[in-house]
Amino acid sequence: MRLTALINSITAILLPALRFRAFLKRNSISLVHINNGLDTNYPVILAANLASVPCVVHQRGGIADDGLPFHIFRKLVDKVICVSKSVARDTAAKRIPPSKISTIYNGIDPNLTLTRSREEVRRSLGISDTSPLVGISGTIRFWKGQDVVLKAVHLLKETFPNITCLIIGDSPKDQAEYEGKLHGLIEELAISNNVRFLGHQDRVFDFINAIDVPIHASTVPEPFGRVIIEAMSLEKPIVASRAGGVTEIVVEGETGLMFTPGDANELAACVTKLLENPDLARTMGRNGKLRVKEFFHADQTVKQVMALYREILPVAGAASTENGA
Secondary structure, three states: OHHHHHHHHHHHHHHHHHHHHHHHHHOOOOOEEEOOOHHHOHHHHHHHHHOOOOEEEEEOOOOOOOOHHHHHHHHHOOEEEEOOHHHHHHHHOOOOOHHHEEEOOOOEOOOOOOOOOHHHHHHHHOOOOOOOEEEEEOOOOHHHOHHHHHHHHHHHHHHOOOOEEEEEOOOOHHHHHHHHHHHHHHHHHOOHHHEEEEEOOOOHHHHHHHOOEEEEOOOOOOOOOHHHHHHHHOOOOEEEEOOOOHHHHOOEOOOEEEEOOOOHHHHHHHHHHHHHOHHHHHHHHHHHHHHHHHHOEHHHHHHHHHHHHHHHOHHHHHHHHHOOO
16 A cells, blocks of 8 residues: 555656656746645645745645645745735644745736626616615635525515625536525525526626625635625625635725625625615725725735745845846
């Protein structure tokens, strides 16, 4: 069994690492930046180490692997960029030294491009300008909480009979059972006239812009929550699950409202407050866009990553500065 494991390790890690090392040497690579996690890129980490090239890992979620290979390769990386303080705490709990961890939030261009107006989108859906419109955007998965949103819509319908909820996003094959559950729930709650499944949308920002209150409803802690900063960029008051990196994005009572993950009653209460207080909703929307510009702007993300590069490669950083970079 041990011989088989050794052979598998050599095949899966060492041989690809040797090929990557040759690539790094051949192309005079000065730094390797791995984009999708420390526990999924062992061959590249090893290649960088063998080539004596600094290695940066972008940690965009939790670390699943906690076995022997992970505890060997975690020692070979120079820096781990975490997309939120929540991810940074989880990373530190895996015995990554604090000196190696940097928190750099994901960033976007806050001036999102719209191709249709709010009114045009609503007309295309047959929804009047005055009808309450809420929605959730993202891949349909059981932990994204679309079922919680449907239960909240059932409660909201008592106060807002003509409310419509948009479910924006496609459903992977492995989530077919969950999507079936959602359709069954709609029938059970008698809200078929209040819910629209839009599937994948290339121009998703147009639809978010048409929504009064965007909802984030993940039932497990989200590492970051890009859809939240996108909605905030469109000056929308967000209602979001109070967990994970989300609590670092939303300032409760200023840029949006939060609820206990999985609690449809709390979610409905938050949405009701915003729909019944449009001035408050507008103020939160404006505050949200200002917050995105200050903390989650792509330019800020780039500056922080470049500063980290210069820290690791001080000679290269000094040369870039002298050349006006």
